[in-house]
Amino acid sequence: xxxxxxxxxxxxxxxxxxxxxxxxxxxxxxxxxxxxxxxxxxxxxxxxxxxxxxxxxxxxxxxxxxxxxxxxxxxxxxxxxxxxxxxxxxxxxxxxxxxxxxxxxxxxxxxxxxxxxxxxxxxxxxxxxxxxxxx
Amino acid sequence: xxxxxxxxxxxxxxxxxxxxxxxxxxxxxxxxxxxxxxxxxxxxxxxxxxxxxxxxxxxxxxxxxxxxxxxxxxxxxxxxxxxxxxxxxxxxxxxxxxxxxxxxxxxxxx
Numbered sequence: 001x002x003x004x005x006x007x008x009x010x011x012x013x014x015x016x017x018x019x020x021x022x023x024x025x026x027x028x029x030x031x032x033x034x035x036x037x038x039x040x041x042x043x044x045x046x047x048x049x050x051x052x053x054x055x056x057x058x059x060x061x062x063x064x065x066x067x068x069x070x071x072x073x074x075x076x077x078x079x080x081x082x083x084x085x086x087x088x089x090x091x092x093x094x095x096x097x098x099x100x101x102x103x104x105x106x107x108x109x110x111x112x113x114x115x116x117x118x119x120x121x122x123x124x125x126x127x128x129x130x131x132x133x134x135x
Numbered sequence: 136x137x138x139x140x141x142x143x144x145x146x147x148x149x150x151x152x153x154x155x156x157x158x159x160x161x162x163x164x165x166x167x168x169x170x171x172x173x174x175x176x177x178x179x180x181x182x183x184x185x186x187x188x189x190x191x192x193x194x195x196x197x198x199x200x201x202x203x204x205x206x207x208x209x210x211x212x213x214x215x216x217x218x219x220x221x222x223x224x225x226x227x228x229x230x231x232x233x234x235x236x237x238x239x240x241x242x243x244x245x
Contacts, residue, residue: 032198033200067193074198
C-alpha cells in the first residue's frame, strides 16, 4: 500500500436543495475503503447538514442525516464544524446531532466525533491536508 | 424485471435489487434467495435481519468490511469474520444479503 494521505472533505452547502451534501457523504463512504486519514469540515450553510431532528417528509427526499452516525463504523472520526458559521446562523453545538465513534486504542470507549473549531483553526486544518475536496 | 410473490409483482433493477424498499416481505426474501441459489437458514436470517436494522438506524447499506465488524461487535467473533460470512453468502455477504434484505446495493460496491 502507498503512504496514507490526509483527505479533507469540505461541506459548505445545506443538506437539501442540491445533491452536493449527499454526494459528498457517499464519496466519503466509498473513499473510506481506501484506508486514508479522512476528516470532514462543515462551514457556511454546510453546518445545517449536522442539525438534529431533520424531517424531509414534506420535500419527498430521503433524510440521510442518520448516516452521519455510521461514519464511526467507517473509521471516519473527525468532523470539524466552524464555530463562526454556527454563530452566524443562530446555531449552537446543542443544535447538532450527537455523533460518536468507538476508540479502538482506548478500550472501545465512545467519543464524540464532532469538534467545533474557530475559523482560524479551520484554516490551519485545511493547510495541513494533502487533499482537499470541496462540496 | 420483477419478482412474483403471492400473486404480486415486485419490480427490481437489472441486478435484482428491489426498487421500492417498502415492497419487501419475508416471502420476497425467500424468493430473492432462490435466485441467488441460497437456502435461507436461521443463520442467513440473522444477518438479513441485522442488515435491515442497520439500515433502519443509519439509512445506509454498509460496506462488507463495516458489516462484518458490526456483526462481530453484536454477535461475537465466531460470526463476525470473513469465513463465516462468505460461507453463508458466497458471492459477497454485503451484496447478496442486502439484496435479500431488500436494501439498495451497498455504497461503494461496484
